[in-house]
Each structure stands twice: as structure tokens, then as C-alpha cells.
Amino acid sequence: MMTGDSALIFDHVDVTYRVGGRDRRVLTDLNFQIARGEAYGLVGESGSGKSTAAFAAVRYLARNGLVSSGNILIDGRDLMALSPGELRQLRSHAVSMVYQDPTRALNPSIRIGRQMAEVFEAAGEQRANPELARVADMLGRVQIANPRRVMEAYPHELSGGMQQRVVIAMALSTNPALLILDEPTTALDATVEAEILELIATLRAEFSIALLFISHSLRVIAQMCDRVGVLYAGELVEEGPANTIFDSSRHPYTVGLLRCLPGPGLRKDRSRLETIAGFPPPPGTKTDGCIFAPRCSIATGRCQRETPPMIDLGGRSTRCHYPERAADMPHVAPDNRSGEGNAIAMAMDNAPLLQATNLSKTFTGGGGNNLRAVNAISLDLRPGETLGIIGESGSGKSTLAKLLLGLTAADPGGTIIMNGEPLPARTARRSPAQLKALQMIFQNPGSALNRAQTVRRLIGRSLRKAGLSGAALEDRLRTLANNVRLTIGTLDEKPRSLSGGMQQRVAIARAFAGEPRIVVCDEPTSALDVSVQAAILNLLADLQAERNVSYLFISHDLNVVHYLADRIAVLYLGRLVEIGPTDAIFAGPRHPYTEALLTAGTAHRVSLTGEIPSAANLPSACVFQTRCPRKIGRICEEQEPQLITAGDGHEIRCHIPADELKHMQT
Amino acid sequence: MSTSIRADRLRAASRSVTLLSGLTILIFWTVCALFGGALVRMDPFADDLLRTLTPPSAAHWFGTDQLGRDVFSRVVVGARDILTVAPLATLLGAAAGTILGLVTGYFRGPFDAVASRIIEAIQAVPLVIVALLALAAVGTSNLTVILVIGFVFTPLIGRTVRTAVLTEADLDYIAAARLRGDGAFSIMFIEILPNVMPLVLVETTVRFGYAIFFVASLSFLGFGIQPPSPDWGLAIAENYSLIGSYWWVVMFDALATASLVLGVNLAADGLQSVLE
Numbered sequence: 001m002m003t004g005d006s007a008l009i010f011d012h013v014d015v016t017y018r019v020g021g022r023d024r025r026v027l028t029d030l031n032f033q034i035a036r037g038e039a040y041g042l043v044g045e046s047g048s049g050k051s052t053a054a055f056a057a058v059r060y061l062a063r064n065g066l067v068s069s070g071n072i073l074i075d076g077r078d079l080m081a082l083s084p085g086e087l088r089q090l091r092s093h094a095v096s097m098v099y100q101d102p103t104r105a106l107n108p109s110i111r112i113g114r115q116m117a118e119v120f121e122a123a124g125e126q127r128a129n130p131e132l133a134r135v136a137d138m139l140g141r142v143q144i145a146n147p148r149r150v151m152e153a154y155p156h157e158l159s160g161g162m163q164q165r166v167v168i169a170m171a172l173s174t175n176p177a178l179l180i181l182d183e184p185t186t187a188l189d190a191t192v193e194a195e196i197l198e199l200i201a202t203l204r205a206e207f208s209i210a211l212l213f214i215s216h217s218l219r220v221i222a223q224m225c226d227r228v229g230v231l232y233a234g235e236l237v238e239e240g241p242a243n244t245i246f247d248s249s250r251h252p253y254t255v256g257l258l259r260c261l262p263g264p265g266l267r268k269d270r271s272r273l274e275t276i277a278g279f280p281p282p283p284g285t286k287t288d289g290c291i292f293a294p295r296c297s298i299a300t301g302r303c304q305r306e307t308p309p310m311i312d313l314g315g316r317s318t319r320c321h322y323p324e325r326a327a328d329m330p331h332v333a334p335d336n337r338s339g340e341g342n343a344i345a346m347a348m349d350n351a352p353l354l355q356a357t358n359l360s361k362t363f364t365g366g367g368g369n370n371l372r373a374v375n376a377i378s379l380d381l382r383p384g385e386t387l388g389i390i391g392e393s394g395s396g397k398s399t400l401a402k403l404l405l406g407l408t409a410a411d412p413g414g415t416i417i418m419n420g421e422p423l424p425a426r427t428a429r430r431s432p433a434q435l436k437a438l439q440m441i442f443q444n445p446g447s448a449l450n451r452a453q454t455v456r457r458l459i460g461r462s463l464r465k466a467g468l469s470g471a472a473l474e475d476r477l478r479t480l481a482n483n484v485r486l487t488i489g490t491l492d493e494k495p496r497s498l499s500g501g502m503q504q505r506v507a508i509a510r511a512f513a514g515e516p517r518i519v520v521c522d523e524p525t526s527a528l529d530v531s532v533q534a535a536i537l538n539l540l541a542d543l544q545a546e547r548n549v550s551y552l553f554i555s556h557d558l559n560v561v562h563y564l565a566d567r568i569a570v571l572y573l574g575r576l577v578e579i580g581p582t583d584a585i586f587a588g589p590r591h592p593y594t595e596a597l598l599t600a601g602t603a604h605r606v607s608l609t610g611e612i613p614s615a616a617n618l619p620s621a622c623v624f625q626t627r628c629p630r631k632i633g634r635i636c637e638e639q640e641p642q643l644i645t646a647g648d649g650h651e652i653r654c655h656i657p658a659d660e661l662k663h664m665q666t
Numbered sequence: 667m668s669t670s671i672r673a674d675r676l677r678a679a680s681r682s683v684t685l686l687s688g689l690t691i692l693i694f695w696t697v698c699a700l701f702g703g704a705l706v707r708m709d710p711f712a713d714d715l716l717r718t719l720t721p722p723s724a725a726h727w728f729g730t731d732q733l734g735r736d737v738f739s740r741v742v743v744g745a746r747d748i749l750t751v752a753p754l755a756t757l758l759g760a761a762a763g764t765i766l767g768l769v770t771g772y773f774r775g776p777f778d779a780v781a782s783r784i785i786e787a788i789q790a791v792p793l794v795i796v797a798l799l800a801l802a803a804v805g806t807s808n809l810t811v812i813l814v815i816g817f818v819f820t821p822l823i824g825r826t827v828r829t830a831v832l833t834e835a836d837l838d839y840i841a842a843a844r845l846r847g848d849g850a851f852s853i854m855f856i857e858i859l860p861n862v863m864p865l866v867l868v869e870t871t872v873r874f875g876y877a878i879f880f881v882a883s884l885s886f887l888g889f890g891i892q893p894p895s896p897d898w899g900l901a902i903a904e905n906y907s908l909i910g911s912y913w914w915v916v917m918f919d920a921l922a923t924a925s926l927v928l929g930v931n932l933a934a935d936g937l938q939s940v941l942e
């Protein structure tokens with residue numbers, strides 16, 4: 001093996017964690033190297049061991065973790081053989097890490113400038129004034145426009161994107177040879193993510209630094225990395241150049257993962273999403289055969305018996321006995337839908353099931369600080385329809401959902417009408433029938449399910465509220481469990497013994513217990529892995545087709561919204577800036593903000609200027625004018641635009657006429 | 667799996683030396699309190715003025731007191747009152763404190779603000795003083811001691827429970843219960859309570875240790891358990907002036923009190939680590 005020109009080498013590394021007196025192997029025979037200046041992506045689902053690999057790479061495993069065999073070399077030096085002093089030296093000079101959550105990487109009580117200066121001090125440089133100049137220089141290089149102001153700030157005064165820039169600046173300030181990025185953009189909004197990824201790509205070229213880029217997102221890895229390793233249950237199952245891995249996978253797991261993604265062109269009324277059957281094995285599982293065999297649709301008897309070695313296919317390798325068969329793996333999305341497109345077209349003609357008019361929510365803080373989270377939003381929802389709500393954090397989408405659900409009361413002046421009857425503002429004043437009709441599926445099922453109750457009780461309580469008892473209740477409970485594909489055995493489990501996907505199924509069953517007419521889904525799949533996400537989206541689409549239920553579907557993932565939504569509403573700073581049929585919004589013309597959202601992460605990215613303003617201090621007139629790339633002039637600052645019709649049911653809140661927008665955007 | 671969580675806890679409990687030794691001491695004294703009269707050879711109330719203040723001997727293992735009563739019998743039977751008053755007072759305080767914590771933590775708002783200020787005011791004064799004032803006002807009996815200690819414990823336990831309830835109330839399962847149409851009562855007692863129960867359990871055992879100490883102190887000061895009970899605190903109060911020459915009339919009662927408090931605290935520590 002050539003070691004001289006590698007930034008990082010994992011040489012047949014095993015990592016074990018000691019849990020409850022037993023060793024559990026979480027990484028098995030991990031073997032890869034990153035050349036100098038190369039970007040290497042490790043992709044895998046939760047529990048695949050990708051973060052463990054990142055920690056092992058800097059010898060920073062948890063106390064019960066151990067590299068039980070193999071070697072890790074950084075810059076040609078054996079990490080395990082280093083003394084504590086040498087290790088510190090290595091960490092301060094040769095390698096840096098950037099984690100998912102910048103708020104936890106920064107010390108909340110120290111100003112940014114001081115924190116960054118410490119990095120230079122730790123690297124053994126003299127404490128002197130020029131240091132501050134170097135800090136300012138570094139902040140400039142991560143494209144922070146006003147470094148002096150940022151240096152004076154405390155971390156909480158900066159936005160998430162800004163904080164992550166600071167963390168990256170700190171990581172790069174010692175000029176390391178290797179930068180480890182563990183889900184660096186997962187906690188950020190789409191437009192901010194696009195900026196940060198662009199920044200990382202630029203800096204990589206500028207500093208000629210090697211990257212170990214860890215992510216669950218295939219899209220991000222494909223965009224950022226030269227080479228990719230796919231991790232499954234602690235084993236590298238496929239490895240090679242990014243484009244070949246994603247274009248022509250040679251392992252059934254990679255193929256399955258890619259097929260799970262709701263890509264452009266897929267819609268709920270035309271096709272189901274593919275899923276990977278079964279679940280990943282729990283950490284520490286020992287098998288005789290291929291670790292993926294139990295979930296693999298092309299597994300043979302040989303796969304059950306023989307562990308496949310890493311097979312070299314010339315520049316790329318795969319851990320599969322039948323690499324040539326993976327690409328032609330049978331599709332596991334049966335019964336593509338048909339005819340339901342008509343149902344949706346029909347739904348469009350129906351009278352609205354829910355009409356919200358002029359909904360606002362102002363949170364009153366101390367000292368007369370008013371925060372306008374939702375600002376005069378009107379929208380309606382028809383039976384059997386899915387209205388997708390998109391917008392970045394702070395856009396008011398979750399608050400809007402709470403207003404409709406009655407968890408928070410709207411400001412006076414707003415009305416909600418359901419089925420022709422006015423709906424009281426708070427749950428406490430709503431009738432049992434009204435409560436039953438409007439339900440919710442939450443983002444985090446771990447928080448949404450009471451951990452003290454069994455699944456039977458969790459769902460049963462809702463059924464009892466719906467007036468069932470005894471045998472009828474048990475009957476209905478089993479039907480519901482069956483509908484959401486839960487086995488009867490899980491009914492007596494408590495939530496914590498179920499996986500995230502199973503928990504979300506329980507939450508869905510609970511939401512559907514009272515035969516709701518409308519279900520608000522608040523990012524229901526964002527806490528789940530892609531293979532699980534696909535199954536949950538299929539389930540939601542199935543339930544909708546069966547029961548003609550309407551969804552208000554909040555998501556930041558545009559592909560997911562595109563797959564499920566019939567219409568889309570776009571929110572910015574509590575204001576509805578655009579609403580219309582999904583196809584019309586994706587086809588354009590679009591509001592300049594929608595344009596920025598939709599093009600984030602693509603080659604024709606329209607970037608926004610500046611930071612999202614605070615809801616406590618809204619811009620005058622058009623809320624988007626401070627960041628708008630298509631701002632036309634003073635009219636945007638002086639006069640709030642109205643919603644202008646741009647097509648059938650498609651409205652855009654912009655001073656620029658629709659056909660002019662269309663022209664600009666093509 | 668839920669049964670296996672329980673099984674895991676039971677296994678951890680059976681391995682916890684702290685918990686087991688605490689429980690052993692506690693069970694020992696409980697047996698004394700329940701069946702003490704039948705276990706001892708001599709009547710703890712029978713005086714013998716010919717044999718006052720005799721040192722420990724084969725006939726009187728712990729000696730005799732000023733009235734010639736058998737100290738060993740009195741120590742054994744003396745567990746009865748304190749093991750009635752202290753647990754009942756603790757249970758009262760725990761029940762009332764849990765309700766207070768649930769209500770203040772769930773509703774927050776003005777009620778919480780007012781209740782919290784009152785709790786702080788009560789906490790600012792030493793608890794023994796509060797209890798003495800209350801007992802002086804209502805008169806001393808086992809029942810009033812239980813009520814008064816229960817009362818001073820309520821805000822302490824309420825505080826702890828409230829903090830846990832605040833965390834729970836922010837979780838989405840509360841929103842889900844509201845969407846189902848659950849009222850405040852069922853949200854507090856059916857949804858939240860089981861999740862704060864482990865904390866309540868640990869807090870209660872810790873408070874139980876304090877309660878024993880508290881009752882003994884009150885008895886010593888003459889405001890707790892009343893004569894002719896062979897209660898330990900009372901015995902110490904009656905005899906402490908003799909300690910220079912006749913150590914046995916105080917020492918064994920003091921040791922009994924100390925061992926009971928120790929047992930409860932060991933059990934509380936053990937329970938806490940098992941539940942975590």
C-alpha cells in the first residue's frame with residue numbers, strides 16, 4: 001500500500017464498543033484511503049457506523065470504544081502509536097473536524113474573535129495582536145462580509161449558517177491536511193446548505209485539503225466528493241469514484257438506496273416509491289453470510305453461507321458475490337397506481353373542506369417586542385388534496401399548522417371554517433367531531449409518543465375517544481395496525497423498543513384512529529432514513545387514496561413535497577408569497593424566493609443576499625425585498641405586492657408580472 | 667420489551683449492594699415496628715424501681731432506664747411510632763407535592779408564579795421552625811405531626827416534580843393528547859404522571875430519610891411523639907442529661923435512629939441508580 005501520498009488511511013480497521021460487559025463490533029474491516037487533496041464521502045443510514053469512523057479517525061472514540069484491530073494512519077503516521085502529546089500536536093495541526101450542530105461546537109459565553117484566536121494559541125503560536133488580523137482574514141476567507149462585527153459577536157447572535165462558517169474557519173485556520181466533516185449541513189436550511197457546500201468546495205481548492213465527508217444524503221455526497229464509500233451495518237459494501245458508484249452501482253444496497261429517493265418526475269398518483277425490505281441488523285450482529293443478505297432481493301443460498309470479500313472491479317470495489325446483477329435488480333415497487341389522477345382532478349372541483357382566512361399570530365415578548373410569526377395568511381384545502389407547505393426555518397410554517405390545529409390561538413380577525421362551520425380557535429373549545437376531523441403527525445415520533453404507554457394503549461386511547469370499546473375496539477385496533485403495516489406483536493411494545501420508522505407508523509395509526517378528514521404532517525420523514533422515508537411516504541399516499549383524507553404537508557425537502565403534494569404554498573417570514581398547483585410551481589413562473597429554494601443545490605442556483613431578517617423587525621412593504629435577487633427598485637420598499645394570478649389557481653406575490661418572471665427564469 | 671425493561675431493572679436491583687443493604691435495615695426495623703411486642707421478652711412499659719439505671723447485662727442486654735424499664739425492649743418497640751408517623755407524613759407530602767408540581771408545571775402562568783413565590787417564602791424559613799410554630803398552634807399528636815410534616819414537604823417535592831413536568835409538557839405527546847380532546851386532568855395524571863413517577867419515587871425515599879430525622883428532632887424538642895411511647899427521640903430527650911454516667915439510656919436509641927436513616931438513604935441511592 002502506498003502511504004506516502006495519503007492524507008488518511010483506514011487499514012482493515014475494526015472498532016468495538018463494550019456495552020453491558022459484551023463487545024459489540026460496530027465497524028468491521030473498514031479499509032479505505034484518502035489521497036492528499038481528495039474528497040472522500042462516507043454515506044450510510046443511521047447506525048451504519050459513519051460517525052464512529054469519523055471519531056476513530058482522530059482517536060476520539062467514546063470511553064467504551066476501542067480500535068480492536070487494524071491501523072489508522074494520518075499523514076503516514078500511525079495514530080494508535082502516538083503519545084498523548086503527539087496526538088494533541090496532530091489534532092491541532094494536521095486534522096480538523098466540523099460537526100453537524102455548530103451551536104454545540106462553539107462556546108456560548110466567549111466572543112467569536114477570542115474563540116478563534118485560541119485555535120492559533122493551541123497551535124503554539126505567540127499571543128499577539130496580529131492574531132486578530134489573522135482571525136479577520138480567516139473569516140474573510142469563509143466569505144463573511146463583515147469579519148470585525150462577527151468577531152465581536154457571541155455565537156447565539158449569529159444565524160446557523162453563519163455559525164457553521166465560523167466553525168469551518170476555525171477548522172481551517174491551522175491549515176490542516178485533512179478536514180473531517182460530519183453531516184455539516186444537515187441542520188441547515190436548503191439555501192444556506194447550498195451556500196455552505198459551495199464554500200467548502202471553494203476552500204478545498206484554495207487550501208488543497210483532503211476531505212472526509214460524512215453524510216446520510218446521497219445527493220450531497222454526489223455533489224461534493226471524488227470518491228465514495230457506502231457503509232452498511234459497519235461494513236463498507238461498495239467503494240469507488242462518485243460518478244460511477246451513483247450511475248452504475250454494483251451493490252444491491254446502493255442500488256436500493258438510490259431507488260428509494262423520491263426523484264424528480266415521481267408523483268404519488270403515478271408511482272410508488274421503492275423501499276428496501278426489512279431492517280438493518282442491530283450493532284454487533286454476527287452473520288455467516290453477507291450482512292445485507294436478509295434484505296437483499298437477489299440474495300441466493302451462497303449469500304446466506306459465505307461472507308463476500310471486497311471484490312476489486314478495477315478502480316472500484318464491491319462486497320457482493322454478484323456485482324453484475326445489482327444494476328438489473330428487480331424493482332420492488334409493485335402495482336404502480338393508475339386512475340387516481342382523476343380522483344385528484346375531481347377533488348379540485350369540490351368545495352373546500354377547510355378555509356382559513358386572514359390568519360395571523362403575534363407573539364408578545366417583554367418590553368413591547370412583538371414577533372409576527374404568521375402574517376395574514378389565507379388558504380383553503382379541498383377533500384383528498386395534499387397542500388405542501390415549504391419555507392425555511394422562521395417562515396412560520398409550524399406556527400401556521402398550530403393555528404389550524406388549535407394548539408395556539410390565532411390573533412383576532414382570523415377565521416377558520418371547516419365543512420361550512422366556523423372552527424373555534426382553541427382545541428378546548430372544539431367539539432369532539434371537530435377534534436377527530438383534524439389530526440397531526442409530528443416530526444419526531446420519539447417525542448410524539450408517550451414512552452410510558454404501550455402501542456395498544458397509545459392507539460387505543462384515541463379509539464376510545466372515538467367511541468369504541470371492547471371487542472369493537474380491539475378489532476379496529478388490529479385493522480389500523482394492519483393498515484400501517486405494524487405486526488400484532490408490536491401492539492404490546494413500548495415506543496422505545498421500536499425503530500424510528502415503526503414509531504412513526506404508530507403515530508400515523510393514532511392520527512388515523514378517529515377517521516380524520518385532515519391530517520397535518522409536520523416534516524414526518526425528516527428524522528428518518530431514506531429507505532424508511534420511502535415506506536412512510538408510500539403509506540401516507542395509500543391511506544390518502546383509500547380514505548380521501550386531506551394533508552397539510554410541511555417539509556423542507558422539495559423532492560418529497562413534489563412527490564406528495566397536489567398544491568404548494570410557499571411561506572417567507574410569515575407571509576404567503578406563492579401558492580399554486582405543484583406542476584405550475586415547478587414549471588414556473590415562480591416567486592423569486594421560490595426560485596431560490598428550487599434552484600438551491602443545482603447548477604443554476606439563484607443565490608440570496610444577506611441573512612433572513614428577524615420576525616420581530618420585518619422589512620417594509622415586500623418582506624422579501626432585503627434579499628431579493630430580482631428586486632426592481634423603490635416600489636418593492638414602499639408598496640407591498642398583492643397576490644397576482646399567474647395561471648389556473650397559481651398566485652404569486654410580486655410586483656414583477658408573471659410573464660416577465662417566466663422570461664427571467666428560463 | 668417493556669417486560670424486559672422491568673426484568674433488567676429487577677436484575678440491576680438484585681445486584682445493587684447499596685439497595686439490598688438499605689432494604690435489609692429497613693425491613694429489620696419494620697418487623698420490629700409491627701411485631702416488636704411479641705419479639706421481646708420483657709414488657710417495655712413495666713417499671714422496676716429496684717433496678718433503675720443498671721448497665722447492660724445478660725438479663726437486660728441494653729440495661730435499664732431511670733424507671734428500671736428494659737432498654738432493649740423499649741428500643742425494639744420504639745420503632746413503632748416513628749415508622750408510622752414518618753412514612754405517612756412522607757406519603758402525604760409526596761402525594762400533595764406531586765399534585766402541586768403537576769398543576770404548576772402544566773398550567774404555568776399566574777398560578778405557577780404565585781405558588782412558586784409562596785414555596786420560596788416557606789423554604790426561606792428553617793423547616794423545624796415552621797413545623798414547631800404549626801404544632802404549637804394546632805397542638806401535638808401523631809396525626810398533627812403527620813399533617814405538619816406532610817405540609818412542609820409538599821412544596822419541596824412539588825418543586826422537583828414541577829421541573830420534570832415542565833420538560834414533559836414541551837414534548838409532542840402532550841399536543842397529541844390535546845388534539846385527541848383530552849382534558850387537563852387526564853393529561854396531567856394519565857399522560858405525564860407515569861413519566862415523572864421514577865423521579866417521584868426517588869424523591870419520596872430521600873424525603874423519607876429526612877422525615878425520620880425530622881420526627882426524631884420534634885420528639886426530642888417535645889413537639890413530636892408524646893409519652894408514654896418508647897419512641898427513640900423521646901427517650902433521648904428524657905435521658906440525655908444522664909449520658910455522662912449512664913450512656914446506655916441514650917446510646918442505643920441514638921444508634922437505632924441513625925441506622926434507620928442510614929438504611930433509608932442507602933435504599934434511596936440504590937433505587938436511584940437502578941431506575942436510571
